[in-house]
Amino acid sequence: MLILGAICLSIVAAIGAYTIGEMRREAIQAQAQKQSAVYIDLQNANEGGDLLETTLQKLSTESLLGTSTAVNPFAPSPEDTLTDRLAKEVFINYAGQEAGTETRSESEIINSIISQIDTSTLPQSVFSLTNVKMYLPRSNEDMRTYGNAVGEIIKDNYTVIADRKQTIDLAEIGEIHKKMGNEIIKIQVPTSITQQHLALANAYVVLGESFIIIAKDEKKDPLKSLLAIRSAKSAAESLDSNTKEINSFFNKNGILFANEEAGIVWSRIVFE
Numbered sequence: 135m136l137i138l139g140a141i142c143l144s145i146v147a148a149i150g151a152y153t154i155g156e157m158r159r160e161a162i163q164a165q166a167q168k169q170s171a172v173y174i175d176l177q178n179a180n181e182g183g184d185l186l187e188t189t190l191q192k193l194s195t196e197s198l199l200g201t202s203t204a205v206n207p208f209a210p211s212p213e214d215t216l217t218d219r220l221a222k223e224v225f226i227n228y229a230g231q232e233a234g235t236e237t238r239s240e241s242e243i244i245n246s247i248i249s250q251i252d253t254s255t256l257p258q259s260v261f262s263l264t265n266v267k268m269y270l271p272r273s274n275e276d277m278r279t280y281g282n283a284v285g286e287i288i289k290d291n292y293t294v295i296a297d298r299k300q301t302i303d304l305a306e307i308g309e310i311h312k313k314m315g316n317e318i319i320k321i322q323v324p325t326s327i328t329q330q331h332l333a334l335a336n337a338y339v340v341l342g343e344s345f346i347i348i349a350k351d352e353k354k355d356p357l358k359s360l361l362a363i364r365s366a367k368s369a370a371e372s373l374d375s376n377t378k379e380i381n382s383f384f385n386k387n388g389i390l391f392a393n394e395e396a397g398i399v400w401s402r403i404v405f406e
Contacts, residue, residue: 215355216251223250255358257343257365259336261315266332267322277324278389281380281397284331287317288403289396305349311342327383330376337376341369377403 214222227246230236238246271277291314295307315338323331344366352359381400384391391397 215351215358216255216361217355217357219252251357251361253361256361257340257347257369260339261319261332261336263328263332265319266328267320268325268328269322271324274387274389277384277387278391278397280321280324281384281389281391281400282395283321284318284334285391285396285399287314287321288399303349304345308342308345308349311338311345313342315339315342324383327380330379330383333372334376334380337369337372341366341373344369 211218227236231238269276271280291310295302295310298306315335318331318338319335321331344362347362348359348366351362377400384397384400389397391400
């Protein structure tokens, strides 16, 4: 059972691995010159004037001259990725500043643009209290039943990941985490840990969705992938804190799980 902790750690560590291995070396640089969009090196640009400076340096003068009499390459398009939209907004505002029609400082422009980034396509919590099935436990055995039921879901799915560690990819790991959240929310939960149970189910779904976005959009939409990494980190932190709180609930009620019980995962699973 100790392998569960290592599995969880390796999964969360995949977030950092993707940032360094793929996002920095390939995905961002591979986007360097899209045909109808401006590219920004998000990794090397800071929040001040350097971001605008970087944007200008990335523009292709020949490309702009070739399309300026045809379709405006900076007009919003339904096909734009989050990266495309940010790049266009940066250049439009920069052009306005150069023309004297934009009076805000560069840092104000950047903060305004960042605040307008559409995050609606990023992972969100999907469950609310209306989805939770609560009950008032009459004995410690009732609480033990809950611990083993959710523990079984966690143990079985991480065992699948461990068994396929040589062939499974990040998108598949994401799907498994989504499934875990959808299964956990169906388990009846003692009323005193309703919030932790709800947060746990949502965190598994958000972590899964984040892994899927990172895996599928790393090259075509670096900005979305970077934001998904933030979502994954937040979800992992939620899993860690709520797992510990549920384990504390069992300890306070004198419920100790034997090694052969699925509920043993509450004291052995770690998300860091």
